[in-house]
Amino acid sequence: MTDRVTDREYDVIVVGSGTCGATLARELARRHKKVLILEQGQDHTLRETFSSMAAVTKEYSVGKDLKAATAVTVGGSTSLYFGVCKLPTAETYASLGIDLSAEVAEAKRELPVAELPDQFLSPQSLVLRKSAAELGYKFKKNLMLVDQSKCDSGRYEYDARWKAKSYVEEAVDFGATLITQAAVTRVLIEDGRAVGVEYKHKQGFMRTKLCTARGKRIVLSTGALATPKLLIDCGIKNIGDRGFFCKPAYMVCGTVPGLQATDTFVGNQDIELGKGFSLGDGAMSSLLFKLVMLANLKWRYLFSFSKMLSMGILIYDSMGGEVGKDGSFRKQLTAAELQKLQDAEQIAIEILKNAGARNIFRTKLMAGIPGGTIRIKEHVDENLQTDISHLYVCDHSLMSDVMITPTFTLICLAKRLAKHLSASLQPSQARSAPALKVVARAS
Ligand SMILES: Cc1cc2nc3c(=O)[nH]c(=O)nc-3n(C[C@H](O)[C@H](O)[C@H](O)COP(=O)(O)OP(=O)(O)OC[C@H]3O[C@@H](n4cnc5c(N)ncnc54)[C@H](O)[C@@H]3O)c2cc1C
CATH class of the missing domain: 3.30.410 (Cholesterol Oxidase; domain 2)
Structure with missing residues (x-):
């Protein structure tokens, strides 16, 4: 049976709540867009304990005797990552085919980035x-993406590392709807245009309901290990045609x-x-x-x-x-x-x-995590839209520069996409966006 989650049509459905999905949802929600975040994982309390790490870690084979790990939880892989921050360079912009310098300046003002x-x-x-x-x-x-003010006398604190979950929380505070344990299985396409998604919603121990949600724009931020499959199923050609780096x-x-x-x-x-x-x-x-x-x-x-x-x-x-x-x-x-x-x-x-x-x-x-499977100006245009109108991709699949660490650049990519989507969704533009929280800076 297929249930409609709500009769409401969202401005943007963001699939996945990791680095990109969280940033996108936060940026759009603070601009008063109606945002739905669908996340297949649970809203775990993130802690550095055996049980917490084991509960969120998922390994994927990427070759013989070669596995990659990601996290399935609200906030995605940043619940496991190390917080190393190698900023995008001119080579990064050249390989992406777009310039992110405005977003880099913005993200540097908001995030705790320091040695x-x-x-x-x-x-x-x-x-x-x-x-x-x-x-x-x-x-x-x-x-490092580390809030040093949380580290008394330089003491290590897991909580001091910036995590995408904090952006999901901000997005929800700004009015976004978050549905957890919602694994998107299909993008709904009508007349060549993406209009929504179908997802399996886990409800209780044994019960899973097949649901749909409709949105004016759909963004896949499911991470590099999941997005290629969803795109291939949409009929998009040549995904991963040059392989990947890892x-x-x-x-x-x-x-x-x-x-x-x-x-x-x-x-x-x-x-x-x-x-x-x-x-x-x-x-x-x-x-x-x-x-x-x-x-x-x-x-x-x-x-x-x-x-x-x-x-x-x-x-x-x-x-x-x-x-x-x-x-x-x-x-x-x-x-x-x-x-x-x-x-x-x-x-x-x-x-x-x-x-x-x-x-x-x-x-x-x-x-x-594998990078380079989806290329800007080939699989998606400069605004990260696929050949299917209103269907966008924003996640690690787009990483093109093997030399840098991805998280900071992905935050910038998501910020850029949020500006584009916001501008393309005209009606609710009148109100100005509230000021953003600035994470305490390095001491
Ligand atoms: C151990 C480790 C260490 C790392 N260290 C660093 C580092 O030091 N510096 C750095 O910059 N980067 C680091 N990274 C990489 C960084 O974490 C990722 O590049 C980044 O978080 C990717 O963001 P993303 O938005 O593409 O995907 P993710 O953050 O992986 O988020 C994807 C989300 O989508 C959800 N999802 C997947 N499929 C579906 C579906 N079908 N329906 C609904 N939801 C779905 C997942 O549950 C997940 O929450 C590290 C990664 C790992 C695993």
Whole structure:
């Protein structure tokens, strides 16, 4: 049976409440648009605990022995991400085919984007930095999406990392409707125009209802692992025709007696040698460390956090592999890419050993979220509209620059789309938008 969620027609239906969906919903709702957010996950209270992380994490295969992780919850993948913020560059704009500088300036004013002062660096980060410097490698601090005012004396706080859930909450405060456990299965198209979506709404333990919702504009922000399939089902051609990139990565770890490691923010500094790979500081929180050891069946080190020194290695892989008609991802790393991993691993081992690390081991290869499957000016126009009128895409599928971290750029893309949609939905324009909250800035 198909139920209509409401007779009301929304201005915009935003599918997915991650980085892009949350930003879009917030920007549109504050401009007085009638916004419906459909999110397949629940509205979990986000905490850095085993049960909380396990409840939201979903892994997808993107190749043989290669998996990527995302989060299914209100706020999407930012409930798991690290908060590293590599800003878009001229190359990013060139590869996207659009300029985001106005939105970058706006987002910088609203978000806590700053390097972490030395007072935030853990003993393990300082040891790593010193060891690398002795060998001629220079760690550079990254900008982080971290509200430092929440970190008393530089203490690590999971809540200090910016998360898209806060934007969903703002959107709802501005009048947006959020329906959780609502998995969109189909875009409704009439006369070549998107008019709504069909979704499965989980109601209670066993019951799922098939519902529809109608909107003047439909935006797919379901994330890079879900959007290609929804578009393929709409008949859009050539999705993922050049494959994808997915920044394969793993960690190299070793024990240093007496290190006295403490909880800290992952990825706050890294070494870029311009050789197609990056060497990151693998310092993290003790909870995340335990999860990594469990996932890698390294029982022996489960309680060795205080003496563990780690580096993360990541390669900037080329576009390749394929996206199947069923939305599945398949990629095999080339010999050159495997060699880059080897080269990076050798440097990591050198730095760890110089710091006195023993018992060196590596974790299994993981992929980042696949990028590059949908291209602006090919699959969508400059305003992110597909060939199907009123159907838009705004999420990680559009990421075109392998060299940057995606979240900040995605926030800017969503801001840009919100301006376009707002302008194209004329009638309720009269009132001005209320001021936005500015997240406390770095101290
Ligand atoms: C472990 C990890 C670490 C990361 N670290 C960083 C970092 O340090 N810096 C950085 O910039 N980025 C990082 N990222 C990547 C970043 O989190 C993502 O690029 C970004 O959040 C993607 O945003 P999105 O809007 O495309 O999708 P998401 O945030 O993934 O949101 C998609 C949402 O859509 C929902 N959804 C999916 N299908 C449906 C459907 N059919 N119906 C309804 N809802 C649906 C999902 O449940 C989800 O909530 C990391 C990611 C992970 C997993």
